[in-house]
Amino acid sequence: MKRSWLYQAGLLAAAGLVLWFFVSNTARNLETLRVASGFGFLGREAGFEIGETTFLPFSAADTYLRAFGVGLANTFRVALIGIAVATLLGTLIGLARLSSNWLVAKLAAVYVEVMRNIPLLVQLFFWYAIIAENLPGPREALNPFGSVFLSNRGIAVPVPEPHLAYGWMLAALALGIVAALGVSAWGRVRQAATGRPPPAAWAGLALVAGAPLAVFFLFGAPLAWNRPELVGFNFTGGAALTPEFAALLTGLSTYTAAFVAEIVRAGVLAVDKGQFEAADSLGLPRRRAMRLVILPQALRVIVPPMTSQYLNLTKNSSLAVAIGYPDLVSIANTTMNQTGQAIEGIAIIMLVYLTISLSISAFMNWYNRRIALRGAAR
Amino acid sequence: MSTLALPRPLEAGVLGWLRANLFSSWSNAVLTLLALWLLWRTLPPFIDWAFLDAIWSAPDSRACRAARGESACWAFIGEKHRFILFGTYPYEQHWRPGLAILVMLALYAVSAIRRFWRPSLALWWLAGLAAIGVLMWGGVLGLRYVENERWGGLMLTLLLATFGLAFAFPLAILLALGRRSALPVVRGFCVGYIELIRGVPLISLLFMASVMLPLFLPAGVTVDKLLRAQIAMILFAAAYLAEVVRGGLQAIPHGQVEAADALGLAYWKKTLLVILPQALRIAIPPLVNTFIAFFKDTSLVVIIGLFDLLTSIKVSLQEPAWTGFGVEAYVFASVVYFAFCYTMSRYSQNLERELSPGAGRGALRDD
Numbered sequence: 001m002k003r004s005w006l007y008q009a010g011l012l013a014a015a016g017l018v019l020w021f022f023v024s025n026t027a028r029n030l031e032t033l034r035v036a037s038g039f040g041f042l043g044r045e046a047g048f049e050i051g052e053t054t055f056l057p058f059s060a061a062d063t064y065l066r067a068f069g070v071g072l073a074n075t076f077r078v079a080l081i082g083i084a085v086a087t088l089l090g091t092l093i094g095l096a097r098l099s100s101n102w103l104v105a106k107l108a109a110v111y112v113e114v115m116r117n118i119p120l121l122v123q124l125f126f127w128y129a130i131i132a133e134n135l136p137g138p139r140e141a142l143n144p145f146g147s148v149f150l151s152n153r154g155i156a157v158p159v160p161e162p163h164l165a166y167g168w169m170l171a172a173l174a175l176g177i178v179a180a181l182g183v184s185a186w187g188r189v190r191q192a193a194t195g196r197p198p199p200a201a202w203a204g205l206a207l208v209a210g211a212p213l214a215v216f217f218l219f220g221a222p223l224a225w226n227r228p229e230l231v232g233f234n235f236t237g238g239a240a241l242t243p244e245f246a247a248l249l250t251g252l253s254t255y256t257a258a259f260v261a262e263i264v265r266a267g268v269l270a271v272d273k274g275q276f277e278a279a280d281s282l283g284l285p286r287r288r289a290m291r292l293v294i295l296p297q298a299l300r301v302i303v304p305p306m307t308s309q310y311l312n313l314t315k316n317s318s319l320a321v322a323i324g325y326p327d328l329v330s331i332a333n334t335t336m337n338q339t340g341q342a343i344e345g346i347a348i349i350m351l352v353y354l355t356i357s358l359s360i361s362a363f364m365n366w367y368n369r370r371i372a373l374r375g376a377a378r
Numbered sequence: 379m380s381t382l383a384l385p386r387p388l389e390a391g392v393l394g395w396l397r398a399n400l401f402s403s404w405s406n407a408v409l410t411l412l413a414l415w416l417l418w419r420t421l422p423p424f425i426d427w428a429f430l431d432a433i434w435s436a437p438d439s440r441a442c443r444a445a446r447g448e449s450a451c452w453a454f455i456g457e458k459h460r461f462i463l464f465g466t467y468p469y470e471q472h473w474r475p476g477l478a479i480l481v482m483l484a485l486y487a488v489s490a491i492r493r494f495w496r497p498s499l500a501l502w503w504l505a506g507l508a509a510i511g512v513l514m515w516g517g518v519l520g521l522r523y524v525e526n527e528r529w530g531g532l533m534l535t536l537l538l539a540t541f542g543l544a545f546a547f548p549l550a551i552l553l554a555l556g557r558r559s560a561l562p563v564v565r566g567f568c569v570g571y572i573e574l575i576r577g578v579p580l581i582s583l584l585f586m587a588s589v590m591l592p593l594f595l596p597a598g599v600t601v602d603k604l605l606r607a608q609i610a611m612i613l614f615a616a617a618y619l620a621e622v623v624r625g626g627l628q629a630i631p632h633g634q635v636e637a638a639d640a641l642g643l644a645y646w647k648k649t650l651l652v653i654l655p656q657a658l659r660i661a662i663p664p665l666v667n668t669f670i671a672f673f674k675d676t677s678l679v680v681i682i683g684l685f686d687l688l689t690s691i692k693v694s695l696q697e698p699a700w701t702g703f704g705v706e707a708y709v710f711a712s713v714v715y716f717a718f719c720y721t722m723s724r725y726s727q728n729l730e731r732e733l734s735p736g737a738g739r740g741a742l743r744d745d
Contacts, residue, residue, distance in 0.1 A: 007561065007564075008561050008562070011563060011567065012563055015567070025595055025596050026594055028596075029593045030593065032597065100402060101400060101413075102399035103413045104409050104413055114716070116719075117670070117715070118674075119674035119675070119677040122711045125688075126704075126705065130705060315578075318582070319678070321581065321681060333585070336589060342590050343590060343593070345585075346590055349582045350582050353578045354574070357577035
């Protein structure tokens, strides 16, 4: 026992020595380079423009701190949309791989194998080359449907004109969700008392979808589209996805979809056949069997690897720097090149990603404890 | 029941197979037709572009430019293949990186055969890596010295992956053992390291290696860029491999540990003779999957300007004559990466089937 404490003290001392060596070297090097360490530079004027912004407007006269904020917002924008698309696409492909239709299953398998055996960065460059080099200019833009235009300047899509009604619809949606939760709680109490489930699910759905719709019609269904139109050499109006964003989003979501597909497939396969039969023999209708018996068990297998895929997608969005989408890493890179504050720049990147990772893994642990089999040894 | 009286569907022959697998119900038939339509719309144009109409060789890019969009320009790859394979390594010395690639492939092939899974394999790896170093650097045995700024191309990608894995693997074993150690300081150290590295993107580590590492060292001491990037990749890979090894360690029945204790084996003897041989064997399929992820991740060095396969392809595209052939270039890069990764992936699946007969449909790849 004594010897083990000696080892550990030795390890600590060695780690401390190495750390001291690095820190003292760094301090001396910074002094000779005349770089002031610390985060004071964040308040200074950035002096560079950012190609696209989310929520926060930005100009060259704004501070570095604001630039980092814009970068973070851009990271979140591409990550959140990417996660939604990847989940949808991945679930479809995962189920397709389980299909009894030979052709569909084989196509899904080919998709998965191709996507996950090619580095994401190569795929990003590929999509970027397709959009920036091979799509026609705005004047000959491809027009697959409606007012959607594909050109080498990006993708132009129509958006609804802002209207007062939309804010109220959001509020109604929130209210509807709260009411639906209340109804389902009442339903459970009712079922416990009478043994008969009231149609709480339908009532809830009606509340969630109905409340915003009612508000929409109350305002006289205000739906005006802001359509992109070709003016001069580019499109104005509507919303434009830049080539960088479009390439990054396509690359991230199609790549991650392959991994999501495998997770969904494994989750469904993991539910024992006997569980389907048991639900049948209890006389549960198919939909309730799915909701009460199959899904909870499949989700127990699916959710943990799925969260780690979401985390991977968020971390992979840092590859944006390679194709010029202004995410957090790319802003930090520009800042480091301009100010020479390498340590601070990298510290900010690491801190942000660590915070995201650790909060997601904290959530994961909480979720795992919640869904763990009661009484099972962990 | 009337269903019993129905004739059974034909199950033999081509028609029967079609009926069972493609047209078993109305919805299935619609799906099949949809998939066929999709293939019909995409496959023939792609085959025309990539093979039938493709330009396989041309003296310059003029013919390719004339046929932009209708035919793939593989002449670009033909023109640049030496550069893509070996980077700026001296042209007349290209046999050296070529031979080194063969040595690396031989190392992988030997490691893939189960008969060679024994401690002597480590010696083969040491000898192989030393041979690669001599071939690449030279300076001895009458070989001209080539500084490592001139290494590049596919060669560099393979080097980064091979040396990265060779050094990360022992480190990963130590980290995994440390994470399960009874000593709180050691355990805390390993947990902190693994979680820190796994929590940040690889790019931030590569940036750290390219801009921060020089600040850490005393003035006058310089480590070249390739080595710095290699160190970052080793540190990165070690954290991910450590988690896989830990999975293997956890899968060992506790009775094995107790048996070793009962024999009176001390910690290192117990670990090296009883636990690790079993844990690593269990962990091999997920280890191969981590190798694949790592191999793909080597492409990230393009961002800090190292000259790997992807960088040399990007640089080739910057020559004025060949700008605008990005799609061909990246399709080619994809084919090369796919060849390596798919081989490893098939190998890992086969191995899994062999090692655990009757087990499920294969582990998830989480990279």
